[in-house]
Amino acid sequence: MLRKLVLTLFSVVLAANVSAAEIDKTQPYQMMKQVSEQAFDRLKSEQPKVQQDPDYLKVIVEEELMPYVNEKYAALKLLGPNLKGAKREDVGQFIISFRAYLVSSYAQVLTQYTDQNIAFGPEPKLDPKKSITGIKVEILDSPRPNIKLEFKLRKDKKTGEWQAFDMIAEGISLLSSKQSEWSGKLRQEGILAVAQELEGLAQQPIRFESKVQ
Secondary structure, eight states: OHHHHHHHHHHHHHOOSSOGGGSOTTSHHHHHHHHHHHHHHHHHHHHHHHHHOTTHHHHHIIIIIGGGBOHHHHHHHHHGGGGTTOOHHHHHHHHHHHHHHHHHHHHHHGGGOOOOEEEEOOOOOOOTTOSEEEEEEEEEOTTSOOEEEEEEEEEOTTTOOEEEEEEEETTEEHHHHHHHHHHHHHHHHOHHHHHHHHHHHHTSOOOOOOOOO
């Protein structure tokens, strides 16, 4: 499935076998390249442990991926118009639940990793007046056609550091697709109802799915 593949590569690009403190997050292009170059080695070396305990992928995601993801900004964008009149504590709970959901989701899609390679596009010129940039990446998945992606990153104006918050695959924003998926329930049942659903999804164990030939 295309969605699982691109999510897998999203995790691979960001998941690195180095600590966040060792990566300069003020340079988004170099940051993405540095973590991706080490991601494959990390996943390969951790495979025996992952095969024994798939939930260990959550540890990898928590420690190595989440420092490069702006889950708060993504959650607020996802809520969109539902923020109007919402209780502060409800929004806070949604962000916490959404983060847990991301950790579990990225861990699950990492089970789809099959040694794909990636190629980065040209380094974008950063406009000092803008806090959003895009980095283009191409998935090399021979013999299947290559897949073109664009990662969206946002700069923290206080620290100057960049974090990923969305990915566009085949012209479709993953964040926007989730917004459409949950908009009805957010509107009808409220933020807490969706937060509880996300919490339940986050608690599900990681499983290796059988591959259909």
